[in-house]
Amino acid sequence: MDWWNADWWNAGDYYIAREILQRGVAACFLIAFISAFNQFPALLGDHGLLPVARFVRRIRFRDSPSLFHWRYSDLLLRTLAVAGAVGAATLIIGLPQLGPPWLPMLLFLLLWAIDLSIVNVGQTFYSFGWESLLLEAGFVVAFLGSNEVAPPLVVMLFLRWLVFRLEFGAGMIKMRGGPEWRDLTALYFHHETQPMPNPVSWYVHHLPKWVHRGEVLGNHFAQLVVPFFLFAPQPVASVAAAVMILTQLWLVLTGNFAWLNWLTIVLACSAIDDRTFRTILPGLATERVASVSPLWFVIVVATVTVGLLVLSWWPLRNLFAHHQLMNASFNRYHLVNAYGAFGTVSRHRFEVVVEGSAAATPGADGWREYEFRGKPGDPKRMPRQFAPYHLRLDWLMWFLALGTPDTRWFEMLVVQLLAGDHTLLRMLRVNPFPDEPPRWIRARVFLYRFSTRQEHRADGVWWSRVEFAELVAPVSLARIGRRAS
Incomplete structure (x- = not known):
């Protein structure tokens, strides 16, 4: 066996996780491109509230890379959004994954480049943490390969590091934020004052206060304790991911946070192995590959992983900084970001x-x-x-x-x-x-x-x-x- 196809490189028990990661991230890209097609022209288009043409005249390309520095028109925006949506749909179906490993890689990088061009000129309308989260996730899953190769272990581990930053960062923001998170009263108000309540929010708001205090305790456990177990041996890592998924499903049930919760659920699957999936769903089959990873693929993935690890220094330092940044990008490409939300909860x-x-x-x-x-x-x-x-x-x-x-x-x-x-x-x-x-x-x-x-x-x-x-x-x-x- 070639040295680059040893167990330390190939994550042989994560075929199902790869399927979920690639298709799930692609689904979030699809939603993002549909949103851009429907909303971008009115908000940022030729006659929008904050026209892109004015923005790119005062911002250099090197500070905010985007195809629209070359030229912007509503037609071009919509053309790119349609192209991105079609590419995302093929990944959801799984067609590029049937080819060589470079095919889904190039397609995901194309989606990342199109979305980056949109986000980097989106100004305040695109200043949400889940924009950076989708860009980072889309870039990283590009290097999971196709069905011809086993999922690279280093990529699966980096995706867990992404989930760790997402959850632990949000937990630390809360502990450093308003006292309502420390005295367990935050959920007395949050369901009512959150940005966009959903049909269930009214009912949950009227639950007894002891339930809301339990919600806060559960949130602290899921965000401050559980993330460390993502790197534990199986089945502990799978259990940790399951806890996170359950808490995210509760947020899906009780609020409207765009694709943030669904994307977090998808990314948490990077810690769940095939054995756990088959235990939960006995009829679920996995198709293992017999071929070896080509050397070029190993070199590309290893090089990208080293680069991502270097970029990890800034968000790692931020996690333990006294003045922790929330939803911050430390580079213009939105890779290896800092995350977090609701450091304080409004009472009114x-x-x-x-x-x-x-x-x-x-x-x-x-x-x-x-x-x-x-x-x-x-x-x-x-x-x-x-x-x-x-x-x-x-x-x-x-x-x-x-x-x-x-x-x-x-x-x-x-x-x-x-x-x-x-x-x-x-x-x-x-x-x-x-x-x-x-x-x-x-x-x-x-x-x-x-x-x-x-x-x-x-x-x-x-x-x-x-x-x-x-x-x-x-x-x-x-x-x-x-x-x-």
């Missing part, structure tokens, strides 16, 4: 409600409310399930209500609503001015809370809201023009 939910008026005098005909697809609006509307799809505008509206200083995109949103921009309006759930745009727009901040069981039974409401403040006084295009001049 504020929502920005945007309204329009068609009268010459603002509000003389009453104010009509624009409704977004995922964020709370009409108190009688039940929260919806959208994840793993990512509603980028709705998430930014949540940050706006928290007082983010990044408001340029919202100023442009007001202008485009006054102009009746059809591309933007298609992203909303309800456009109260289908015939012609309003003359006036205003924005108010409301304090929302989940309705009580009694309020829900009596009035059929999921939310109760009271006005808190005025964010934008009534404004018209003429008034905006006078200010600009």
Whole structure:
């Protein structure tokens, strides 16, 4: 046997895990490209809220590599998104995996390059941790090979290191964050104040407080203790991965966090061996390969792994830094990143409600409310399930209500609503001015809370809201023009 095909190199018991990793990451890429096709032009396109053309004029290619430094158009964006979606679909089906190891490698690297080009010009609309997570995962799984070779052990171990950073980093952020995580009260509020509750969130919020304290304890165990066992011998590593998967499924059940939870579940499978999978699903068959890995493949994988290990120094140091960074990329290619979320949990939910008026005098005909697809609006509307799809505008509206200083995109949103921009309006759930745009727009901040069981039974409401403040006084295009001049 050649030295590079010894047991220390080939992960001979992880064929099923490889199938899940390659197809699962490809599925997340598919969702990301569909999201870009549907949303990018309205948010960042030629006539978007933050046009790419303006961004690339002030940012150098070396600081934010993207194909769109060469040229941007909505047609080119959509063409690349379709190409990425088609490539991802073939990987989900498993066609490239039937060929030589370089075929899925090149296809995953192509998906990574297309998505990197989108993310690096996506500005605030693409500033989420799961964008970097998908890019890192997509790059690493490219080197798992095809069905002709055994999965490289070093790649499987690096994927566990990715899961470790993802989970342990999130746990450390919480312990260094708000006191609600240390006194076990964070989940008293989180289900109500999270960015985008789903249909189950209301019911979970009304569970007894001892259940919520148990949720926090379970979270601390899963994120601060269990990750270390990912590197233990089997079956301990598989058990650790199973614990993480169960906690992620609870997050899937109770919230909308785009593809973050599903991608974490997929990546955790890197620690589950074939024997464990067959124990859980006895009818599951695995096809082992008899051929050896070609030397060129071993050299490429080993070289890439060494490079990734070098890049690991910065996120490793960050895990134990006093001022730990959350969802940070230490290089322009979004490889080997720092992760984490919800270092603090808000006790109150504020929502920005945007309204329009068609009268010459603002509000003389009453104010009509624009409704977004995922964020709370009409108190009688039940929260919806959208994840793993990512509603980028709705998430930014949540940050706006928290007082983010990044408001340029919202100023442009007001202008485009006054102009009746059809591309933007298609992203909303309800456009109260289908015939012609309003003359006036205003924005108010409301304090929302989940309705009580009694309020829900009596009035059929999921939310109760009271006005808190005025964010934008009534404004018209003429008034905006006078200010600009």
